Amino acid sequence: MRLNGAPPGPGPGDGPIRADDLPPSARDAVAGLWRYRERVEREAAALFTGLAADLAAAGLPALAARARVAADDEARHAVRCRAIVDACRPGLPPLSPRAVVVAPRDPGDGPPADAGRRALYTSVAMGCVTETLSCALLLAMRDAARFGPSRAAIAGIVKDELEHSRLGWAHLAAVAATGDVTWLTPHVAAMRADALRHDVAELPTTEAAGPGADDAAADLSSFGILPRARVTIVVEATWRDVIVPGLARHGIVAAPAGEG
Ligand SMILES: [Fe+2]
Ligand SMILES: [Fe+2]
Numbered sequence: 028m029r030l031n032g033a034p035p036g037p038g039p040g041d042g043p044i045r046a047d048d049l050p051p052s053a054r055d056a057v058a059g060l061w062r063y064r065e066r067v068e069r070e071a072a073a074l075f076t077g078l079a080a081d082l083a084a085a086g087l088p089a090l091a092a093r094a095r096v097a098a099d100d101e102a103r104h105a106v107r108c109r110a111i112v113d114a115c116r117p118g119l120p121p122l123s124p125r126a127v128v129v130a131p132r133d134p135g136d137g138p139p140a141d142a143g144r145r146a147l148y149t150s151v152a153m154g155c156v157t158e159t160l161s162c163a164l165l166l167a168m169r170d171a172a173r174f175g176p177s178r179a180a181i182a183g184i185v186k187d188e189l190e191h192s193r194l195g196w197a198h199l200a201a202v203a204a205t206g207d208v209t210w211l212t213p214h215v216a217a218m219r220a221d222a223l224r225h226d227v228a229e230l231p232t233t234e235a236a237g238p239g240a241d242d243a244a245a246d247l248s249s250f251g252i253l254p255r256a257r258v259t260i261v262v263e264a265t266w267r268d269v270i271v272p273g274l275a276r277h278g279i280v281a282a283p284a285g286e287g
């Protein structure tokens with residue numbers, strides 16, 4: 028079996044890809060990536076639970092209900108990630124979720140005092156930035172994934188992440204329709220940096236297999252690990268073509284890719 032350059036999806040004559048087909052170092056890389064994603068999904072569940080409370084306190088019950096559903100979705104995503112870990116490294120214990128806070132980094136800038144502003148900051152950071160980037164990356168992963176547990180997880184997760192992204196954009200549009208949201212402009216660069224750190228920089232990638240890895244370890248796209256170069260292309264295109272213009276529609280100015 029040759030993984031490099033494998034076409035998206037199984038083709039005629041292709042047998043199923045199994046974890047046992049991978050050398051141990053590549054199996055570790057696959058398990059490591061999905062264990063990290065499992066942790067991020069648990070952290071996202073906690074963030075959406077907090078967002079739901081703030082949205083309810085801000086008098087936005089319909090959006091609060093969507094945030095509660097999102098929290099449940101994220102917990103389910105963690106279970107899907109665990110299925111891949113178990114397929115590659117049975118018994119590998121989960122990473123403990125971190126106490127992730129979505130708020131302005133500089134205390135001098137805030138954080139926004141009232142629940143409404145706090146909720147909007149969270150919605151934009153999570154929905155408009157993180158989840159929008161995540162959708163684009165998952166769609167790219169879906170095109171390349173051929174390993175059964177990875178395909179199942181990606182297919183199940185991506186449709187939920189699209190809704191989580193829509194939740195953020197819907198909240199932003201609703202607030203912008205009746206008030207000024209441009210106070211978010213100075214915070215967009217930090218939102219982008221946080222999203223890239225959690226969803227990109229800390230993720231194991233192909234390079235995690237290390238120099239000198241054999242051919243099978245050189246491209247793990249079939250298992251849901253995109254090459255770093257591909258991740259960069261998808262992130263920059265999504266930032267430039269979706270997120271920057273989406274924020275600009277409401278008067279929020281975001282720096283072009285690579286400057287934020
Ligand atoms: Fe998720
Ligand atoms: Fe999500």
